[in-house]
Amino acid sequence: MSNPGLQGEEVVAQWLQQQGARILHRRWRCRWGELDLVVQWGEELVFVEVKTRSAGNWDGNGLLALSSQKQAKLRSAAEFFLGESPQWCEAGCRFDVALVYYQPVGKSVEVAAIAPPVTYENHQFLIIDYLQDAFSG
Template sequence: MNNSRNRRNPLKPDDRGATGRQGEEAAVELLLQGGCTILHRNWRCRFGELDIIARQGAELVFVEVRTRKSGGRFGTAAESVDARKQRQVRTIAEVYMQATGTHGMPVRFDVIAVMVDRGSGSVVELNHIEAAF
């Protein structure tokens, strides 16, 4: 059976990974400028991954980064952090705190939404939502 709709087009490279990495780089720069110390990037466990774990003062900050290209059809980057994703991030944060002995620290969950221009590939908008959930 030939189901070409489920196959990737070999002539069109999938650049979502590169776009996501670009968004994370911009988010890290923004956090550093805001006085955060980056503890981990892409911290993984069996439940998933935390994009950025930072510290700001005495507070542990878990940051979900969402990057979209301009003119997309699937809503804004910030809107994509739905209730299911929030639960997942909280669960992984609990695992992280158990694994690192940081339980009991004050925590904050932020979202950084990054918009990349579809034509030039440059970051055109950064929206840091502190204590997003």
């Protein structure tokens, strides 16, 4: 499979658009790191971190990978983004986290999902959780 992480981001971007969000940037990069998705949702600017994992992952489907250091990097990248995008400086901002699970098509593991599965290259991708305002402060 080419890149499950990129496909997970695509699945989340499509789902967010179905929810009424507008994707502004995908994989926006600066010296502080990368913002997976930058989204306008109503009047808010949302920075979405996508974690894509398969069975047997070690980090709680990606949630444990959001250490305080990772959160600080995301905050720094978001501040840099806002510095380069003054039109968003007055908007409310938040950080959301999308957890995506993927498995080979036909695998019998039942996973609770919040959206219908998406199939790509013989794998099923399921959004298993979407955490709004996942970290603040």
